[in-house]
Amino acid sequence: MKNIKLFINGMHCVNCANSIKQAALKQGALTANVDFINKFGEFSVDDDFDSEKLIFAIKKLGFEVSLDKIKAKNTYEGTRLVFLAIFSVLTFIDFSFFTSCLIASFAILLSYDFYKRVIFHKSYGMDLLVVLGISINYFYSFFSIHHHFFFESTFVCFVIRLGKFIENKAKAKANSLIAPNEIPNITLASSKILKANEISINDELIIKNGEEILVDGICLNDALINESVISGESVSLIKKAGDFIYAGSINDGEVLRMRASCEYYESSLEKLKDEAMKASNKELKAFKMVDKISRYFVLIICIIASITGIAWYFIDSSKVFFYVSSVLLISCPCALGLAIPMVIAICINLCFKEKIILKNPELISSIKDIECFIFDKTGTLTNDIQAIKHDLSYDDFRLIASIENLQNHPIAKSITNNFNDFLALNGKSYLQDNVLHYEDESVKVRIEPLENDLMCYKNDGFIGKITLENELNKNAKELIEFLKSLGKRIIIISGDSKNKVVDLAKKLNIDEYYYRVSPVQKAEIISQLGVSSVFVGDGANDIKALRKANFGISFSKANAIAKNKADALLLENDLIKIKKLFEIFDKSYSKIKQNLFISFFYNFFGIALACGIFSEINLHLNPALCAMLMSISSLIVVFNSLLLFKELKS
Missing domain, CATH: 3.30.70.100 (Alpha-Beta Plaits)
Incomplete structure (x- = not known):
């Protein structure tokens, strides 16, 4: 597959x-x-x-x-809107039948794309309702004795296209951070300036001080690089010639010369953006219900319009086309279809702005109902890089550090931090019951956690111990207090020693904890809890737990498989971002409920008015007004969603 x-x-x-x-x-x-x-x-x-x-x-x-991103084409939409506005004004003026008919015909010609999609491409959504509404008014005008409806046909063309024009601008705003409209420029070593998507592998580029690096590549000179977008580390790093640098990083030093190692859309930053974009393609449970309604919406409206026509044929046959076209024009599946996707797009955008990659939007509606938050210890509640002490000889420490250098775990990173004299190993290493083993033809090594220490054995002989110090992660205490204020159950599950886990639990005022737990046992404990849960972890030993919990949260620095299994990725190693998720999701879910109410209420009440149910009290809508209200309903949903930017900013 x-x-x-x-x-x-x-x-x-x-x-x-x-x-x-x-x-x-x-x-x-x-x-x-x-x-x-x-x-x-x-x-x-x-x-x-x-x-x-x-x-x-x-x-x-x-x-x-x-197969590649499509560049926006100049469709002269603004010019077309101006002409349609002029035609609407002219048909509103009481000209002769022939003049009004000619102007309305020009307006319909400018809206040929609606007809093209319905007739040739079988687009039976909103396009069909628009085409039926325009055509009924236009052709009925040829047979109407007292009044023609050319203005209604022309105005419908204008107002619906205007609504879509504004709506598309708003959609672009919703994704402005993740998918900017303009592709930035980049300078070649030859001083030639190109669009970033025109860069080829092995092109030599120049990045000035303060500029963003737009493609992954190799340094050609020493440089000072800020990689916070990718790694979460806000401190600038010294890069030597030959070092790899990531797209999204900032050049904090002098002019950087680099060689591109990939194309623009294949860069690490664009892949992160793709992760975010993919989330908007996943459906909330509520959206599945709305999706089903939208599929049958046009059929339902056509049935209602037919019933309306039959009813008015017997009540007052002169008003049949008036009310039928009104029903067709006021009904709007777009408002309903936009209610949820628009909010998800903005929510993902806001998360990205906060350096969070939301991979599963189901979290938006579910996070409030989560009963239990489960945390790994090392690298999650504690800093990933910890201070160490050891009593090993240099050669033995070099061997241990070289073995740990093959691992992607916070403890391994703490041991290898600031050490670069590694051995070239060709044996195999594996983790069994929280004990790290290494074997090759000449040596057998075992690194076994015991209380606050890592006990190191070579060929079954004890060679020394490494002691790691627990340091609380940034804002861990604030997050735990916040979750407790919401009544959430907090649990630590760690493979570390009893003393370390108990000490951390006391610092964070957490009553439930498990220590000396294997990766399989972590998953079993989560299963036995029997409550909806979120697991927060970052190591290879957390993969089973991330799968077993209802939702998983990990970090961009985490093991590749752990990142893949997580529902949200924190680009910065800052746990307060989880609190920010609650804030964003709470506002977003409220907007979804508001949008659904607006959409359902609008269609229900609007169709009732358009049918002429309240005509006895002189309360009804003409087709032109119905077309305007149709566009307004979508715009209300769009702009209500865009208020998320303002509400979360304040």
């Missing part, structure tokens, strides 16, 4: 995404997830699947498709 990622332009609502999903599944895709806000789709397919078939099927629906 393989995954295909496609960038898709031309989607404007959930029904567009649904039509692409259905087309992909018909072509043989195993799964299909399409994000109409971020304009991409991910498809799981068999290894022998022909991606060209899928691309052709999506293009046939009227969308632009590419």
